[in-house]
Amino acid sequence: MSVIQRVVKPTTRKGKKVLLKREPQVIEGPKRALFFQGRKTSDKVRGLLKDLYDIKKPDALKLSRKNDITIFENATPVEAFCKKLESPLFMMGSHSKKRPDNIVVGRMYNYTLLDMIELYVESYEGLKEFAASKITLGIKPCLIFNGPQWEQSEELKQLKSIFIDFFHREHVENVRLQGIEHTLSFNATPDGKILLRSYKVFLKKSGCRTPRVELEEIGPRVDFSLRRSKLPDEDLMKEACRKPKELKVTKKKNITTDELGTTRGRIHIGRQDINKLQTRKMKGLKKTAAERKAEKAKIKTIIVNSDMNAVNEMRG
Amino acid sequence: MDVVDEVLEKSAREAEKYKPITVEKHLELEYDLGTLMAVDKNEFDMDTLRKDKNDYLLNLTRDNTQLLLNKIWDLPTEQIEESIVVKLPPQKTVLPRMKPVPKPKPFTKWQQFAKEKGIQKKKKSKLSWDEQLQKWVPLYGFKRSNAEKQKDWLLEVPQNADPMEDQFAKKIEAKSERIAKNELQRLRNIAKARKIKVPRVGVINPDASSAKDLQAAVTVAKSSTASLGKYQSKLPNEKEARGVAAITPGATRKRKLPPVSANVEKTESLAIIDTILNKKPKLNIEKAVARHINNEQLE
Incomplete structure (x- = not known):
């Protein structure tokens, strides 16, 4: 017998709203990312x-x-964080002798x-070191992936998916043309480096x-290289997607549009x-009550x- | 002719002023306009990359952004509140969801029943006029409860009730019972929805339990003697509860073996048919008389 979770009703309206918001939704909003530090950074x-x-x-x-977390050995504390703070994306920074x-x-x-996926920050220049004008908060960036390497190894394929998930923000129906002002470029070089660059877009x-x-x-201008990785379980990924x-x-059957734009429907x-x-009704053809009863x-x-007859047949 | 040449020349000069928007690529880029993404599978120019990494990446990204924006500018546009927007196609890249796809909520027992019977929820008005208090009383909330208190300052003792019984205490008790019953039903619905087996609690309150529950309780209680209920007396027409064999000590299921041969099966089924066919209709004298009288009157 498994334990029944959450049987206590929320007492306040606000609490109820929070719980409702945490339930699975058909259309999910932008994924929240959690940034935290490991033992030392x-x-x-x-x-x-x-x-x-x-x-x-x-x-x-x-x-x-700081958090005493070694994520590749034990991921439960991170899962707990992400559950508590409702953020399905995370980024953890750490620094040790073995993995600086x-x-x-x-x-x-x-x-x-x-x-x-674990990455080594080979070189880094921060946002502050670029004297350029900054971008608007919360803007949807253009994502550019350069290099054939992105498709060639499983790790990089996954990393690409993670990067898209991390930075694309949210799927939107409409985009304002003048609002496209940020480009993130991810470059996978043949010598195994991943170069992240961020640019402001000027439309001339x-x-x-x-x-x-x-x-x-x-900025930021970062050169990464790959370290350890944990690729997703195939079944779990399929389930998640x-x-x-x-x-x-769903395709609508029997509805066609011709060249002139008129919609035609076929019905069966x-x-x-x-x-x-039912032909013409006449009094003379009507059945009387007695006739109907007899029928x-x-x-x-x-x-x-x-x-x-059937019973008798069985009796023989 | 001069005019045409002039115009052409002018437009050529105009175009020269601006930098081009076209980009030459060996391999065509892959686009996902729904995510504003472009993937360039062309090899890097390693010499330039080593020599001047940042400038090379800037130019490469500029070219690719230009190509992406060329595609985006080709999409159908719309004007929404003084700004021009493009309608993006659906995302091509499949990204994992945050949480599983929501499942339809299972019905509660009442909802199931209401659906089968076609009972629809009626909307109650939030306020109702109280004749006794001569004011509008809300459906629920503290004002409602205050109004109830005002109304019930005196309670009538029912005719065959004990005159010393505290009717106010009885009312409070009844209310708490109702709340408890509702909570129990809610938990039962949760358990049912999550397919969890909950231990039986027996009969909680004889006032609130159904005849079926009481019958089950009687059956179980009767078998709970040292002789497993063998010497317990029975009331006329008393039936044993069904579906309690698992919790009734000494209960065995009465199960008939399947028929041995085709001949036996045949005689058995024929016996059933005989009983059905030889059934004599029960004579309902009252009904028959009434019909007879009715027929006579009609004639």
Whole structure:
């Protein structure tokens, strides 16, 4: 017998709202990211966490204290954090003799660890070191992935998926053209490095409708290289990528649109029974009550007789 | 002709002023416009990358952003409140969800019953006029409870009740019983929805339990003697509760063996048919007389 969780009713309206919000939704909002430190961190790592937190804001949360967590040995404390703070994405920074300047990026599904990748911060220049103008908070960036390496190894494939998940914010229906002002570029070089660059986009006149794009680096400028990784369980990933029935587009049958834009529908009518067709009603053709009664009795006797015949046949 | 040449020349000069928006690529980029993403699978120019990494990456990204934005600018646009927006296609990249796909909530026992019977919820008004107090009283809340208190300053003692019984205490007790029953039902619904087996609690309150529950309690209690209820007397027409064999000591299920041969099965089924066919209709004298009288009157 398993324990029944949450049987106590929320006492306040606010508490009820919070609980309702935590329930699974068909359309999920932007994923929140949690930034926190491990046992020890270096300046580099702390700066990077802060910068990425600034980029990810407002869907981000940063914990300031140190945590005694070795995530590859035991991920439960991180799962607990992510559950408590409702953030399926996390980034942990740490620094040790064995693994200096360490960053772990990962994500959760249903409060359990889905996948994570450990990265070494080889070089880092922060947001502050670039004297460029900054971007608007909470803007949807363009994501550019350069290099054929992204498709060549399982780790990089996963890392690409994590990066998209981390930075794309949310799927939107409409985008304001003048609002495209940030580009994040992820470059996987053949020598195993991952270079992250961030640029502000300037839209210049080009003489036609589409503008000429100019970029200016705004930082952070980070060079990563891969360390350990935990790839997702295939079944769990499949389960996590399931699309709700409500969002699936079902094909509408028998509806076509022709070249002129008129919609045509084809409908199916069952075969017509001519015997039951209602023709002109006449009093003379109407059955009397006695006639109707006799007809009913006749049907009844036929049924009873057939049953009796069957029984007699069985008796032999 | 001069005019045409002039215009062409002018537009060419105009175009020269601006930098181009076209980019040459060996391999075409892959786009996911729904996520504003482009993937460039072309090899890096390693020499330039080593020599001047940041400038090379800036130019490469600029080219790719240009290509991505060219695609985005081709999408159908719309004007929403003084700004031009493009309608993005659905996302191509499949990303994992945060939480599982929501399941439909299982019905509670009442909801199930209401659905089967076609009972629809009626909307009650939030305020109702109270004739006794001559004011509007809300459906629930502290004002309602205050109004109840005002109304019930005096309670009538029912005719066959003990005159020394405290009717106020009885009322409070009844209310707390109702609350407890509701809570029990809520928990039972939760257990049912999550398919958890809950231990039986027996009969809690004879006033609140159903006839079925009481019958089950009687059956179980009768078998709870040293002789497993063998010498317990029975009331006329008393039936044993069903579905309590598991918790009734000494209870065995009465199960018939399947028929041995086809012949035996045949005689058994024929016997059943005989009993059905030879059934004589019960004569309801009252009904028959009434019908007879009715027929006579009609004639």
